[in-house]
Amino acid sequence: MREGAIENVPKIAQPALRHRVKIQIYQSVQETSSDEQCSIQYLCQLAGISRASYYKWIHRKPSRVDIEDARILPLIQAIADENNSLFGYQNMTYALNNNSDVKYNRKRIYRIMAINGIESHFRIDQRHSTYRKSTPQETKDNLLDRDFNAEAPNLKWGTDITELKYAGDKLYVSTILDLYDRYPVGVVVSRRNDTKLVHDTYFMAITLNQGATPLLHSDRGFQYTRKIFSRMLENDGLTQSMSRVGHCIDNGPVESFQGFIKDMAKVLFGKAHTYEEAAEIIYRTYEYYIYRYPQKRFHGKTAYQVRQEALTANTPEQYPIAPNRRIERFWERIEKSKAKHQAQAQQ
Numbered sequence: 001m002r003e004g005a006i007e008n009v010p011k012i013a014q015p016a017l018r019h020r021v022k023i024q025i026y027q028s029v030q031e032t033s034s035d036e037q038c039s040i041q042y043l044c045q046l047a048g049i050s051r052a053s054y055y056k057w058i059h060r061k062p063s064r065v066d067i068e069d070a071r072i073l074p075l076i077q078a079i080a081d082e083n084n085s086l087f088g089y090q091n092m093t094y095a096l097n098n099n100s101d102v103k104y105n106r107k108r109i110y111r112i113m114a115i116n117g118i119e120s121h122f123r124i125d126q127r128h129s130t131y132r133k134s135t136p137q138e139t140k141d142n143l144l145d146r147d148f149n150a151e152a153p154n155l156k157w158g159t160d161i162t163e164l165k166y167a168g169d170k171l172y173v174s175t176i177l178d179l180y181d182r183y184p185v186g187v188v189v190s191r192r193n194d195t196k197l198v199h200d201t202y203f204m205a206i207t208l209n210q211g212a213t214p215l216l217h218s219d220r221g222f223q224y225t226r227k228i229f230s231r232m233l234e235n236d237g238l239t240q241s242m243s244r245v246g247h248c249i250d251n252g253p254v255e256s257f258q259g260f261i262k263d264m265a266k267v268l269f270g271k272a273h274t275y276e277e278a279a280e281i282i283y284r285t286y287e288y289y290i291y292r293y294p295q296k297r298f299h300g301k302t303a304y305q306v307r308q309e310a311l312t313a314n315t316p317e318q319y320p321i322a323p324n325r326r327i328e329r330f331w332e333r334i335e336k337s338k339a340k341h342q343a344q345a346q347q
Contacts, residue, residue: 017115023115026049040054072109077116079095087120088119088120093109094300138225140241150179152310153178157177157179159174159175161175162258167273172190173187174189183303189279189282215240216238216240217241219250224240248334248335249334261289264285268285306319
C-alpha cells in the first residue's frame, strides 16, 4: 500500500498500516537478496530505506508486546478462518474475551489485525423496498409506536417475512424476534409465502416460550391481517400491533435484522444451489448468530447469553438502544421509496 493510499484510510488505521508496509518492505529485501543474490545496499536504495534501518530490523529482539502479539495472532486467525472473516476488530475483541479469562483491548486487536491484513468481509447490502398490495380482513393500531426497548424477555416480539434468492429460485424466511435481546424465538423456512408459514413460526415461538403473552408487532401483510391469525393471538393472550401503512420503520428492528442475517449467511456459507442447501444455510446462520455473534449493544455478549441471564435474573439487565441518526435517515429514505411504489401501484 502506497503512502497516498494510507492517507485515505481512517486515522486510527494509519499507524498500523504504515508499520505493516514497512515490515513488508524489509521482508521483500530479505527474500530478494537471498533469491536473486542482489546486494543489500542496492535493494535498500531501490526500496527507499536506509541500510542501517534494515539491519536494525534483521537483528531486532522481540519485545514483550511483540511476543504477546505473536501469541494472540493465531487466536485471531483461527476465528477469522472459522467464520470466513465475518468479524471486524470490535466483534473479534468480543469473541476473544468471551472465550478467555484474559480481557483484550480492542485497540490492540485492531492493530494486530491491520498489520496482518485480517479484515472483515461483512458488508451490509443496500436494501430496496417493494410494496405488495393486499386487502386486510383486520387491522390493528400501532401499539408498539416505535418503542423498540423492552425491559425483559417475552414482553415485545416483532415479526416479518423476507425472501432469499438462490440459483434462479427463492425461499421465504419467517422470523419472530424478541426485542429485548434480539433473540429469534421463532424461525421457519418455506418455499411458499403463505398463512401456514406465519402460523408455523408463531407455533414455534409460543411452544418454546410457554406462558409468554407479549405484544406481537408486524406489518400489514396479508398473513397477519387474517381473522384466523388475530383470533389465535387473542386466544393465547397476546396483544397484536401493526405498522402504519407505508411506514416500514415501524417494524424497523425486524426488517433490518433479516437483512443482516442474509448478509451474514453470504459471508459464512456462500451461495446455495438448491432449496435444501439454502434452507440449511439459513438455519445454520441463525444458529451462529444466536450462540456465536457478540453484539456491541450487549457489551460483547451473544443473544443467547443475554437471554439466559435475563430469564434467571430477578431484575434483567437493561440494554437501551442508543439513538442513531444515520439509521433513522436510512429508514426515512426507505419510507419515501415505499410511498412512491405504493402510489405507482394505485395508479
